[in-house]
Amino acid sequence: MILVNGKQSSTLPVTDRGLQYGDGVWETILIQHGKLMLLAAHLDRLLLGLSCLGIRINYDQLCDEIEQIRQRSDNHILKIIITRGSGGRGYNPAGLDQSTRILSLHPVPEFSENYHDVGINLTLCQTRLAHNPQLAGFKHLNRLEQVMARSEFAEPFQEGLLLDYADHVIEGTMSNIFLIKDNQITTPSLDNCGIRGVMQAYVMQILENEADCVAFSENITVADVQNADAVFVTNSVIGVWPVKSFSVESHKTCYSSHSIIKKLQLSV
Numbered sequence: 001m002i003l004v005n006g007k008q009s010s011t012l013p014v015t016d017r018g019l020q021y022g023d024g025v026w027e028t029i030l031i032q033h034g035k036l037m038l039l040a041a042h043l044d045r046l047l048l049g050l051s052c053l054g055i056r057i058n059y060d061q062l063c064d065e066i067e068q069i070r071q072r073s074d075n076h077i078l079k080i081i082i083t084r085g086s087g088g089r090g091y092n093p094a095g096l097d098q099s100t101r102i103l104s105l106h107p108v109p110e111f112s113e114n115y116h117d118v119g120i121n122l123t124l125c126q127t128r129l130a131h132n133p134q135l136a137g138f139k140h141l142n143r144l145e146q147v148m149a150r151s152e153f154a155e156p157f158q159e160g161l162l163l164d165y166a167d168h169v170i171e172g173t174m175s176n177i178f179l180i181k182d183n184q185i186t187t188p189s190l191d192n193c194g195i196r197g198v199m200q201a202y203v204m205q206i207l208e209n210e211a212d213c214v215a216f217s218e219n220i221t222v223a224d225v226q227n228a229d230a231v232f233v234t235n236s237v238i239g240v241w242p243v244k245s246f247s248v249e250s251h252k253t254c255y256s257s258h259s260i261i262k263k264l265q266l267s268v
Contacts, residue, residue: 001072002104006065016100018083021091022141024100025049029078030108030237036070036078038236041198046080049138055084057099069103077106077237083141111238116265119244119255120158122231124222125149125173129164131192139195149173157247159233161225164193169220175233175241176200178215179224180258185215186224199234199268206267213260222248230258239268 002010017023027046030037050057062080069078081102084093127149135142145162150173153160159172169188171177176197178187185207190196204215225231231243242261246253
């Protein structure tokens with residue numbers, strides 16, 4: 001099912017600025033047994049991105065369409081895309097205030113249970129993330145860095161790790177990363193680039209409120225990942241996946257299971 005501005009459709013004008021310039025934002029929300037998981041956090045991040053880009057929407061109308069979609073779904077992925085709408089040639093967005101809303105339902109990906117129970121293989125990508133604090137944190141439609149990074153690896157790897165040009169670890173191609181070292185938990189600082197994950201924030205809240213353990217955001221290096229006792233990745237679809245190995249060129253680091261990861265998996 002696809003709704004474009006509230007009507008069932010699968011087409012857009014070629015003048016839409018989401019197509020022309022990647023001028024918009026998006027979210028993916030897991031629907032489980034008819035419930036939109038972490039909906040408020042997803043919508044908060046969506047609104048943050050819209051505010052940063054100066055795109056206006058009718059929020060009540062969007063919420064009505066989300067509910068319309070939810071009523072027709074049991075277990076799916078809801079993808080929301082908001083573009084600035086259609087306009088003429090040129091970058092200037094002045095005078096464009098009719099944004100485009102695209103809501104679509106997708107099957108939940110079928111991942112191996114081993115990814116959850118045993119862990120995934122992580123590799124280092126060559127693609128780097130550029131710094132742009134104005135665009136950091138939210139999901140804008142310009143995702144070429146992630147597309148290029150994802151094209152770098154295949155089995156036996158399930159995820160790739162991205163650095164910025166200062167050699168700091170930022171995120172996975174589709175996930176946020178956490179390190180455990182001597183029971184201290186860290187996750188990369190995302191002030192200059194990267195996505196502040198909804199599940200990332202939820203996990204940090206769980207650690208603080210339930211596990212009596214706080215996760216800190218700080219600059220992280222590849223060496224920190226290699227020296228960690230345990231590593232895990234998160235997003236709002238996969239939840240929490242342990243990392244069982246991390247490969248950098250010919251060097252491979254293996255990790256053991258950790259009780260903190262197991263507790264988190266039971267909580268998300």
